[in-house]
Amino acid sequence: MADDPKEIAKIGDALARPAIRKMFAMDPIGALERAGVNVSKVPEATLDLLASLQPWEVEVLGRVAELAKSKGIQTMKGDHVGVIIH
Amino acid sequence: MLRLADMLAMRATPAAGLIIEVTRRCPLSCGHCSTSSTMRGSDLDSASALQFVEGFSRENRPAIVSLTGGEPLLRPDFVKSISKLCNAVNTRVHLLTGLFFARSSRIPAPINDALRSIDHMAASLDRFHERELSRERVFFALDAVLEMGKEVSLQILGYDESDPYLDDVVADVTTRFGDRVPMLISSVRAIGRGRNLEILKRRSPSKVGESGLSADSISPCSMAAWPVICSDGRITGCCNQEVVDGLRVEHLTLGHVATTNWSLIRHKMSVDPVLRCLRAVGPRFLGERTGTGYSDSYCHACHRLSDREDVKETVGSTIPAPLLEVIEELAVARFDDDNARATGFADEYGVSRFAHLATLGR
Numbered sequence: 001m002a003d004d005p006k007e008i009a010k011i012g013d014a015l016a017r018p019a020i021r022k023m024f025a026m027d028p029i030g031a032l033e034r035a036g037v038n039v040s041k042v043p044e045a046t047l048d049l050l051a052s053l054q055p056w057e058v059e060v061l062g063r064v065a066e067l068a069k070s071k072g073i074q075t076m077k078g079d080h081v082g083v084i085i086h
Numbered sequence: 087m088l089r090l091a092d093m094l095a096m097r098a099t100p101a102a103g104l105i106i107e108v109t110r111r112c113p114l115s116c117g118h119c120s121t122s123s124t125m126r127g128s129d130l131d132s133a134s135a136l137q138f139v140e141g142f143s144r145e146n147r148p149a150i151v152s153l154t155g156g157e158p159l160l161r162p163d164f165v166k167s168i169s170k171l172c173n174a175v176n177t178r179v180h181l182l183t184g185l186f187f188a189r190s191s192r193i194p195a196p197i198n199d200a201l202r203s204i205d206h207m208a209a210s211l212d213r214f215h216e217r218e219l220s221r222e223r224v225f226f227a228l229d230a231v232l233e234m235g236k237e238v239s240l241q242i243l244g245y246d247e248s249d250p251y252l253d254d255v256v257a258d259v260t261t262r263f264g265d266r267v268p269m270l271i272s273s274v275r276a277i278g279r280g281r282n283l284e285i286l287k288r289r290s291p292s293k294v295g296e297s298g299l300s301a302d303s304i305s306p307c308s309m310a311a312w313p314v315i316c317s318d319g320r321i322t323g324c325c326n327q328e329v330v331d332g333l334r335v336e337h338l339t340l341g342h343v344a345t346t347n348w349s350l351i352r353h354k355m356s357v358d359p360v361l362r363c364l365r366a367v368g369p370r371f372l373g374e375r376t377g378t379g380y381s382d383s384y385c386h387a388c389h390r391l392s393d394r395e396d397v398k399e400t401v402g403s404t405i406p407a408p409l410l411e412v413i414e415e416l417a418v419a420r421f422d423d424d425n426a427r428a429t430g431f432a433d434e435y436g437v438s439r440f441a442h443l444a445t446l447g448r
Contacts, residue, residue, distance in 0.1 A: 008415055012416040049408050049412065050412065053412075057406065057409045060367060061412060061413060061416070064416065065416060067305070
């Protein structure tokens with residue numbers, strides 16, 4: 001994966017946008033560049049990996065990214081109590 | 087030093103922490119108690135738990151051990167022994183208490199010693215606790231522990247986000263302590279004795295999802311990150327109360343404290359494919375994909391995954407390895423500082439308008 005966490009975070013932000021996800025399906029690198037990701041700072045292996053994702057995988061990744069962007073990666077209220085509630 | 091924000095920032099990191107249910111006993115009778123604790127509960131076996139913690143090393147240890155219950159300070163010597171072992175390898179000790187001891191004018195010596203041995207005392211405060219112990223006595227205990235040079239925090243519960251009790255108690259705490267006492271504020275749940283609370287029974291149930299990939303099916307679980315040593319010695323991969331209470335869920339069962347060690351548990355937490363998928367996308371998506379179904383209850387959707395005998399193989403292969411890797415990387419990259427992580431956690435698992443109070447004092 002990328003050496004630069006900021007660029008990875010930007011990839012997440014980009015894929016959180018449904019419009020970018022649509023573009024990504026046809027032109028992964030172009031879509032990321034249009035979303036402001038500096039692809040030269042992202043290792044080639046990472047770009048290859050992203051480009052190899054199936055459409056449903058991009059959708060899942062995008063949904064996780066949306067939640068990460070809006071709420072942090074912790075996204076669901078379960079009935080967990082061990083630490084949160086006495 | 088261990089601040090509340092440090093702890094919350096690490097809460098979603100696999101095996102960064104270990105929760106130990108020291109006892110199911112508690113001398114308080116709070117009407118909302120999620121563990122239904124009474125003085126008749128069982129204690130965790132000391133010898134096997136201490137042996138397990140002795141297995142920590144500086145290189146391979148949880149960053150945080152959280153002692154909970156019941157009331158862990160009913161076993162002050164055990165708390166001291168655990169703390170001593172943790173201190174030796176630089177693991178920080180957090181303890182959650184109902185402050186039963188603050189009913190007396192002085193803190194009893196064994197409890198005083200136990201409190202001096204830990205790094206952070208979190209105390210419960212809500213209208214139910216206040217029926218057992220006055221707010222003033224809670225403040226007395228906080229003052230005493232702050233004076234020891236320890237970090238303290240409050241875990242405050244209201245009925246819901248708009249409960250005026252929360253505004254009242256937050257104002258009181260900030261007036262008395264300024265920014266020295268961070269607060270994690272959330273809502274009472276219908277768990278344990280909380281099931282009997284009329285006000286919770288009147289709450290409308292959450293919307294049942296539609297079939298297929300429903301809008302909220304992607305919902306990563308941050309709680310499948312820290313293992314729990316339950317008071318009966320089982321080690322689970324999650325702190326869901328039903329599981330801690332003894333519900334057998336295959337994919338959340340990691341072993342028994344008497345027959346395993348930290349290295350194995352840490353490894354399982356980090357690499358187990360089901361736990362990784364739960365953290366990445368959550369149980370509802372996995373249920374939809376594997377045929378165990380959507381559930382109105384988030385945690386029940388997780389429990390039902392084990393209805394499949396081949397849960398490990400089926401669920402574990404739901405998310406292809408490269409996608410899982412990208413999702414995990416995204417999670418790490420999202421925040422560049424601990425305060426943002428802590429506030430994000432408090433926002434999601436607590437009352438949003440008070441989430442900022444989790445980072446007080448930083």
